[in-house]
Amino acid sequence: METDRTLMTDEKWEAIISNDASYNGEFFYAVKTTGIFCKPSCKSRVPKRDNVRIFQHAEQALAEQFRPCKRCKPTNERLPDHEWIAVVTKYIDKNFNEKLTLEFLAEVSHGSPYHLHRTFKRITGQTPVEYIQGIRIGHAKELLIQTDRATSEIALSVGLQNVPYFITLFKKKTGYTPLEFRRIYEEGARNG
Incomplete structure (x- = not known):
């Protein structure tokens, strides 16, 4: 299994900080300090890079006890x-x-x-x-x-x-x- 470090690339980080919707569906990111996960296009406050975990699928983030963001609805369901x-x-x-x-x-x-x-x-x-x-x-x-x-x-x-x-x-x-x-x-x- 890949670690968070190998999953987080400069390209993915750039997608997160620029809210790039073209990466939606490619990966999800979770913020360890808030326990919430998002789509790359989420307009939420940019987290510290060290606090971010990358997931290929929303189910992985859910399995790790992260909750879907109310703003970008990464599972397409409302929290x-x-x-x-x-x-x-x-x-x-x-x-x-x-x-x-x-x-x-x-x-x-x-x-x-x-x-x-x-x-x-x-x-x-x-x-x-x-x-x-x-x-x-x-x-x-x-x-x-x-x-x-x-x-x-x-x-x-x-x-x-x-x-x-x-x-x-x-x-x-x-x-x-x-x-x-x-x-x-x-x-x-x-x-x-």
């Missing part, structure tokens, strides 16, 4: 919304500490911001921003309990550059400031 949102939440869960905007998430998941926002809310009951905030605050709570790191350091490590905003968001989501949360947890641990 069910709940599967699309699963791809997005998995991406957020892995990359919560990076700058994540609705536009960026739509780009990496091969959809439009408006459709992503609407579909995400319908499937999960919350907006993408609310989901991201929940993940970030959850990780911040773990860090407050498990480490003695400063609030500012924790804010940065969960992807929030603005410390006052982090403190305000933390209090809105938990009812406590980060320092109050840590103190209450420590008192409970001592008395429990």
Whole structure:
């Protein structure tokens, strides 16, 4: 069996970055970081070459657990919304500490911001921003309990550059400031 390296040629890479429709049906490419595969003509954001895998057939990509792109529909079928949102939440869960905007998430998941926002809310009951905030605050709570790191350091490590905003968001989501949360947890641990 050929490896990804032998399958990826400069010609195929050029077809991907130029969205060359004449290569559709010749090969498919998958992006390891998003778990999505596409036709060469897909107008999605150009991935890093190191993150790309080449497949001769869509079935091979599916067998390797890659999901078809919602934008270019490489299997000529529409990806069910709940599967699309699963791809997005998995991406957020892995990359919560990076700058994540609705536009960026739509780009990496091969959809439009408006459709992503609407579909995400319908499937999960919350907006993408609310989901991201929940993940970030959850990780911040773990860090407050498990480490003695400063609030500012924790804010940065969960992807929030603005410390006052982090403190305000933390209090809105938990009812406590980060320092109050840590103190209450420590008192409970001592008395429990």
